[in-house]
Amino acid sequence: xxxxPVFEPDRAASLAFADARGFGVFCAYDGGKPVASSLxxxxxxxxxxxxxxxxxxxxxxxxxxxxGGTLDNPSVKSSWLLAVNxxxxxxxxxxxxxxxxxxxxxxxxxxxxxxxxxxxxxxLAGHLDALSARFESWLVPKPPWTTSEVSAGRREAMxxxxxxxxxxxxxxxxxxxxxxxxxxxDHAAITDxxxxxxxxxxxxLARTMRIMRPQAFxxxxxxxxxxxxxxxxx
Numbered sequence: 444x445x446x447x448p449v450f451e452p453d454r455a456a457s458l459a460f461a462d463a464r465g466f467g468v469f470c471a472y473d474g475g476k477p478v479a480s481s482l483x484x485x486x487x488x489x490x491x492x493x494x495x496x497x498x499x500x501x502x503x504x505x506x507x508x509x510x511g512g513t514l515d516n517p518s519v520k521s522s523w524l525l526a527v528n529x530x531x532x533x534x535x536x537x538x539x540x541x542x543x544x545x546x547x548x549x550x551x552x553x554x555x556x557x558x559x560x561x562x563x564x565x566x567l568a569g570h571l572d573a574l575s576a577r578f579e580s581w582l583v584p585k586p587p588w589t590t591s592e593v594s595a596g597r598r599e600a601m602x603x604x605x606x607x608x609x610x611x612x613x614x615x616x617x618x619x620x621x622x623x624x625x626x627x628x629d630h631a632a633i634t635d636x637x638x639x640x641x642x643x644x645x646x647x648l649a650r651t652m653r654i655m656r657p658q659a660f661x662x663x664x665x666x667x668x669x670x671x672x673x674x675x676x677x
Contacts, residue, residue: 562607
C-alpha cells in the first residue's frame with residue numbers, strides 16, 4: 444500500500460479499524476493471475492499476541508485450493524492480502540476555505556497480509572459460531588441467531604460445502620486520508636460540506652473527521668451557543 448506518513452495510522456488503530464469492519468477483499472495469486480473474493484471475517488489473536496484472521500469460502504471457490512499447509516503441517520507458506528475498506532468520498536476544491544485547492548478523495552483503508560492455512564473441522568465449527576455471534580451482536584436487541592437452530596444434517600452439509608481458512612497477519616498497512624495536513628479552518632469546511640452530502644460515505648467521513656479534530660470546530664460551537672443564548676433572550 445502506498446501511503447504518506449501523515450495519513451498512516453498506528454498498528455493498534457489499523458487493527459481496530461479492520462476488526463470493526465469485519466468484511467474485506469481476500470486476494471491470492473494462483474501462479475497465473477490474482478484471485479479475490481469479498482468475505483466476512485473475525486480478527487483474533489494468538490497466545491503470543493500475533494493477530495490472525497479467520498474466514499471461510501465455498502469449497503468451489505478458487506481461493507480454497509491456494510491456502511498453504513494446515514495447523515499440524517504449516518510448512519507451505521502462501522502469502523495473501525486482505526484489503527479492508529471503509530467510507531470514501533470525493534472532495535471538491537470549492538469546499539475549502541483556502542484558495543488554490545485541487546480535487547481529492549478521502550478514505551480509510553487497511554491492508555493485512557500473511558500466510559493462510561486450512562482450518563481443522565473442529566476449528567471450522569468454532570469459527571462459524573464466532574462469526575455468527577459477532578454479526579448477530581450488531582442487531583441487538585434482537586435475540587441472536589445461533590447455529591444450534593440449524594438441524595444437524597443441514598449443519599453437516601453446510602460444513603462440507605465450505606473450507607475454513609486462517610491468515611496469520613505478518614504485515615499491517617493503513618491509510619486514513621482525512622485531510623490531516625490541512626488547517627483547522629479547511630478541515631472544518633470540508634467536514635461541514637461532507638455532512639451536507641446525500642451519500643452515506645460522505646456523512647460517515649464527516650462524523651469521523653469531527654471526532655478526530657474537535658478543536659477545528661471550537662469556533663462553530665461557540666457561535667452556536669451564542670445563537671441559542673440570543674434566541675432565548677428575545
